[in-house]
Amino acid sequence: MDLKMFLDIPPWEWSPEAGKMFRKALKDRRADPADRLIAAELAGDSVVIDDAMANALLAVVQNAAEPEQLRAKAAISFGPALEMAWTELDEDRESFVDPEIVPITEEMFHDIVESLQALYRDTNTPKQVRRRILEASVRAPQPWHEEAVRDAYGSGDQEWVLTAVFAMRFIRGFESEALASLGSADPEIHFQAVVAAGNKELDAAWPHIFALVKNDGTEKDLRIAAIEAIAQIRPDEAREILVELADSEDEDIADAADEALSLMETPPDDEDDEDESIN
Numbered sequence: 076m077d078l079k080m081f082l083d084i085p086p087w088e089w090s091p092e093a094g095k096m097f098r099k100a101l102k103d104r105r106a107d108p109a110d111r112l113i114a115a116e117l118a119g120d121s122v123v124i125d126d127a128m129a130n131a132l133l134a135v136v137q138n139a140a141e142p143e144q145l146r147a148k149a150a151i152s153f154g155p156a157l158e159m160a161w162t163e164l165d166e167d168r169e170s171f172v173d174p175e176i177v178p179i180t181e182e183m184f185h186d187i188v189e190s191l192q193a194l195y196r197d198t199n200t201p202k203q204v205r206r207r208i209l210e211a212s213v214r215a216p217q218p219w220h221e222e223a224v225r226d227a228y229g230s231g232d233q234e235w236v237l238t239a240v241f242a243m244r245f246i247r248g249f250e251s252e253a254l255a256s257l258g259s260a261d262p263e264i265h266f267q268a269v270v271a272a273g274n275k276e277l278d279a280a281w282p283h284i285f286a287l288v289k290n291d292g293t294e295k296d297l298r299i300a301a302i303e304a305i306a307q308i309r310p311d312e313a314r315e316i317l318v319e320l321a322d323s324e325d326e327d328i329a330d331a332a333d334e335a336l337s338l339m340e341t342p343p344d345d346e347d348d349e350d351e352s353i354n
Contacts, residue, residue: 077107078096078110078113078114081093082113086121086123094127096114097114097118098131100113101114101115101132101134101135101149111145112148115135115145115148115149116152118132118152119132119152119154120155121156121159121178124179126183129153132150132153133186133187133190135149136149136190136194136204136208137190137194139199143201144203146204147201147207150204150208151207151211152211153187153191153214156179156187157187157188157211157212157215158215159176159177159178160177160179161216184215188212188217191211192212195209195212195223206234209223209227209238209242213246221246221247224239224242224243227239228240228252233261236261236264237261237267239252240252240253240256240259240264241271243267243275244267244274244275249271253271253272254272254279256271257280257284262297263353265297266297266300269284273300273301273303273306273307274307276308277308278308280308284301284304284308285301285312285313287301288320295325299328302317302320302328302331302335303334305317306339313335314336317332317336321333
């Protein structure tokens with residue numbers, strides 16, 4: 076069956092058989108390559124991921140005979156489940172406080188974390204796959220991530236720098252690197268720096284990011300990221316312009332401002348994390 080139809084259907088409206096179809100495509104190396112890519116992309120959604128799906132994804136990532144693009148797609152799909160699992164770990168980072176909330180088991184979580192680290196450290200793993208592994212695995216921060224992000228940022232390779240700046244939003248430290256990246260001429264790195272600065276509540280980033288919000292000529296996705304960031308950095312000062320933007324004729328900008336205002340009124344423990352990925 077052509078899996079393209081699932082791209083146009085919200086996950087909560089997927090048929091009960093969606094997960095089985097994704098797993099079948101991932102396991103069948105004779106299946107349509109386009110369908111396998113779609114399956115790898117969608118398999119990480121909380122509606123369908125479980126231990127069986129995670130094992131199917133991991134088998135693809137670990138298989139050097141699989142196409143690089145497919146392995147990379149499968150790797151990044153672990154991001155949401157890892158982030159959800161990380162937020163439910165107890166203080167010892169071993170067991171889930173509420174296992175019913177997490178779609179994968181503790182054993183599967185630790186298996187994914189360890190397997191992705193081993194694959195990342197294997198220099199035979201293709202660059203694109205290693206980038207996606209780092210981008211997914213930082214959702215559940217581990218001791219090795221700091222060195223990996225630092226090496227990626229200092230590599231001089233723009234793709235690795237992009238991955239590093241994306242990862243900085245999840246890893247402690249790297250405040251100076253995130254601030255420096257706000258001056259990048261690369262629009263993707265600049266975008267990720269805005270998000271990282273917001274997540275880290277970097278006060279020194281306020282003038283730059285506030286200017287992006289005020290400028291009607293700022294590219295829309297960047298402006299939306301900046302709107303979210305100013306609400307995190309200086310919520311009291313951000314309120315006035317957010318209220319103004321909530322009445323914007325641009326529905327996307329108005330919605331972003333409304334959401335930022337709403338989150339400013341929500342206790343941190345009640346906030347929902349959103350998944351993002353990069354190119």
